[in-house]
Amino acid sequence: MATKGKTIVLGITGSISAYKAADLAARFTKDGFRVDAVFTESAMKFASPMTLRNLTGRPVVTTMWELSTEFSVEHVALSEAADVVLVAPASANIIARLANGIADDMLTCTVLATKAPVIIAPAMNDNMWANQVTQDNVAKLKKRGFIFVGPAYGRLASGKMGLGRLTELDEIYGVTLQVLGKKGDLAGKNIVVTAGGTQEPVDPVRCLTNRSSGKMGYAIAEAARNRGAAVTLVSGPTSVTKPAGVKVVDVKTAEEMLKAVLDATKKADALIMAAAVADFRPARASGSKIKRRELGDLTLKLEKTPDILEQARGNFIRVGFAAESDNVIANAVDKVKRKGLDLIVANNITEKGSGFGTDTNRVTIIDSKGKAEELPIMSKYEVADKLLDRISSLLKKK
Ligand code: CTP
Secondary structure, three states, X not given: OOOXXXXXXXXXXXXXXXXXXXXXXXXXXXXXXXXXXXXXXXXHHOOOHHHHHHHHOOOOEOOOOXXXXXXXXXXXXXXXXXXXXXXXXXXXXXXXXXXXXXXXXXXXXXXXXXXXXXEEEEOOOHHHHHOHHHHHHHHHHHHOOOEEOOOEEEEOOOOOEEEEEOOOHHHHHHHHHHHHOOOOOOOOOEEEEEEOEOOEEOXXXXXXXXXXXXXXXXXXXXXXXXXXXXXXXXXXXXXXXOOOOOEEEEOOOHHHHHHHHHHHHHHOOEEEEOOEOOOEEEOOOOOOOOOHHHOOOOOOOEEEOOOHHHHOOOOOEEEEEEEEOOOHHHHHHHHHHHOOOOEEEEEEOOOOOOOOXXXXXXXXXXXXXXXXXXXXXEEHHHHXXXXXXXXXXXXXXX
């Protein structure tokens, strides 16, 4: 992740959800960003600058008029240091002030002076959000290039349900990384990634599937997004959180995945087939539930599913995965050649910390000529970045 040296100015405003900004700040700091938190006057009624000070390891700005902080003398210093300004949570009040160019505290001065992208995550009462004056302010800011994330529908501070809740932190986090990566090495590229296992129906209740968690494919989709790519993620059923800023196409069967991949690759620069596609499916799925008491033993006749990677061809980089239990490298070299791939990622699924369901993977990346690059065990996100380094250099040569 290209986080080293990047600065996020985190504006915190008066909302009951201000405490959630601490979580965001902790996450960004852990990932190597420099987080400079700026509190408005009313934010301090809801969250503690001391918490942010400790979580970010940085001075926190609470006023423009305090001489002892690093930013106080030059009231636009933060606006110049920012790679992105994120206002989370953003109250109706701050949205109104920003829309009207008011600059009467450090946060409004910073936003008015910055050339960095500004992301706004609103949080307020649903009637305040729905009010035409707020909507006009939002439209005005959007027209000026401000990026809005949320609000979400859910339980509000008042106790009732409505649209106005600070959206999921995962989403705010994802959009921020996407915005920061806009000019990355994959900017302007369309990347299609498949993830998860497919489910092949036996009857309306049962299906044939496999142990794939989808984590590897989701990590690739996120990493590609963070490097500027427009990503389509064709996903089998998984419990992994959907990444923000990625177009997700949900599928169940190999047949549905084939259709979605053929459609998405019409304009693709690369296809990465990380999905564990079922190789066989019941030749005939029963339309009604198969009853145990009406049968002795049950024999299922299976037929082959379509080979998606084989069929998805065109002027784009094609990358396969080979999850093997024996003769890993030899099988993968055979596959890369047989399927005419640009790269294949081989792993031994029986190894500890590798393969299905884990957060780490130990893989070997093999090119079209059979040349292998063996990587040490690392997180799936790091594997994704290594793979994207290879794809990025292949795209440059195209
Ligand atoms: N794949 C595919 N369509 C299928 C099966 C697999 O597109 N019906 C893709 C997988 O997503 C993976 C690659 O092909 O990227 C290799 O999958 P794998 O199951 O290991 O290969 P197979 O060709 O099925 O070979 P084998 O079962 O003999 O190992």
